[in-house]
Amino acid sequence: MPSRRSFLQTAALSSVGASAAAPWVARAQAPIALRFSSSMLADDNAAHFVWYRSFETALKASTGDRFKIDYFPNNQLGKEADVVQQVKVGSIDMMVTGSSIFATVAPEIGMLDLGYLFDSYAHAGKALDGSVGRQLDGILNKRSGCSVLTWASHFGARSVYTKAPVKSLAEIKGVKLRVLPTPAFIETFKAMGAIPTPIPFGELYMAAQTGVVDGFEHDAATVLASKLNEVTKSCWLTEHLFSPMVVVIGKRGMGKIPADLQPAFMQAVATATAQQRTIASQKSTAAVEELKAKGMTFFPMAAAERAAVRAEMQKSLWSGFARQHPVTEPLFKAIDAARGQA
Known part of the structure; x- marks a missing residue:
């Protein structure tokens, strides 16, 4: 089979003129x-x-x-x-x-x-x-x-889904929540007072159903698609992660x-x-509305509690991360500066 270069050379030589050949060569180029x-x-x-x-x-x-x-x-x-x-x-x-x-x-x-x-x-x-x-x-x-x-x-922020209603920081204390097995997720929920429990996503449905965990954190679209609303009936709209x-x-x-x-x-x-x-x-x-129609109850996180948790995160987790990775310190500041501009 001729190479792409020899193919184009042959095509150019056989053309009657450059003006006629150019469009043909362009069309012949392999994507x-x-x-x-x-x-x-x-x-x-x-x-x-x-x-x-x-x-x-x-x-x-x-x-x-x-x-x-x-x-x-x-x-x-x-x-x-x-x-x-x-x-x-x-x-x-x-x-x-x-x-x-x-x-x-x-x-x-x-x-x-x-x-x-x-x-x-x-x-x-x-x-x-x-x-x-x-x-x-x-x-x-x-x-x-x-x-x-x-x-x-x-498709949406991650919030907390539980079997029994959780509506505040006081109520999340001691609750076993499935989280992703990363330090950021684990430390976030420790700071909120929950008991973070890393479990593979494929095992989550059974873990919630059998009481290995009391709930989990995820986005509404995934909850709906994975039918996790069958094993939890309450959502605390922490919107802790975008x-x-x-x-x-x-x-x-x-x-x-x-x-x-x-x-x-x-x-x-x-x-x-x-x-x-x-x-x-x-x-x-749409996912939140469908979950509501299927019996899920949603509780917004109080603005004062959200502000308090963010302040705690900034003081402990964010500053600790910036000390470990100094190049991120100005990035945290830039994110904070953009907070009221979106």
């Missing part, structure tokens, strides 16, 4: 193939897929058939920790995931998992679209060669994109994020 991994299903209720679909549509509208995005959902290319390494070496070009997994490569990104850091996804977007996001991207790029293309949203969704591309993946197509590529990224954030907000609201 730029990018392998894109996700841990979620290819489903309209999956935050990853919603972003990917918007991105693919926007990219095709601006570049035609110049790109071929091969989307691999549902961990088809491996577990997220393995995919991170494959993006680093270039065997996978892009991945969409929660920000937490990249703290294994750049621990500074773990700051985004600290409780009560953000007040809303609008607040998170304001900070991450600005200097905070750029600096975290720079840290990741220096450590791994990977680049953050964008920070998007999951976890960013991040799209990352490896050095080799970025190198595949010609300079003349990079503006269109990045514009498609921006368009997808704007659309996905709007859809994420709508999905979050």
Whole structure:
């Protein structure tokens, strides 16, 4: 089979004129193939897929058939920790995931998992679209060669779901809550007085059903999709974590994109994020309403208690994190400064 170079040379020589040949050669160019991994299903209720679909549509509208995005959902290319390494070496070009997994490569990104850091996804977007996001991207790029293309949203903030009603800091004391097995999550709930209990997500339904835990923390859309409302009937709207969704591309993946197509590529990224954030907000609201219809009771967290917990987090967890990772100290300040601007 002739090489791509010899194919184009033959095509050019056989043309009757450069003006006639140029459009034909452009059409004959092989599309730029990018392998894109996700841990979620290819489903309209999956935050990853919603972003990917918007991105693919926007990219095709601006570049035609110049790109071929091969989307691999549902961990088809491996577990997220393995995919991170494959993006680093270039065997996978892009991945969409929660920000937490990249703290294994750049621990500074773990700051985004600290409780009560953000007040809303609008607040998170304001900070991450600005200097905070750029600096975290720079840290990741220096450590791994990977680049953050964008920070998007999951389908709602994480709150506390329990079998018996919990409506205050006094009532959360001593409650066994399933949490993610990361220091940020564990220390957040210790500071609130709960008993954080790391359990794999696949075992959560049974653990709540049998009383191994009294509840858990998660977002409403996941609770609904996983039918966890069958084993818990109460939600305390702590909204303790507005976890960013991040799209990352490896050095080799970025190198595949010609300079003349990079503006269109990045514009498609921006368009997808704007659309996905709007859809994420709508999905979050719809999930809460559906859970209410299925018998879930929601209790807002008192503003005074939220402020008190955030102050405690700032004094202990955030300052401790900044001492461990000094480069994050100005990032915490920038996030705080963006608090009233979103």
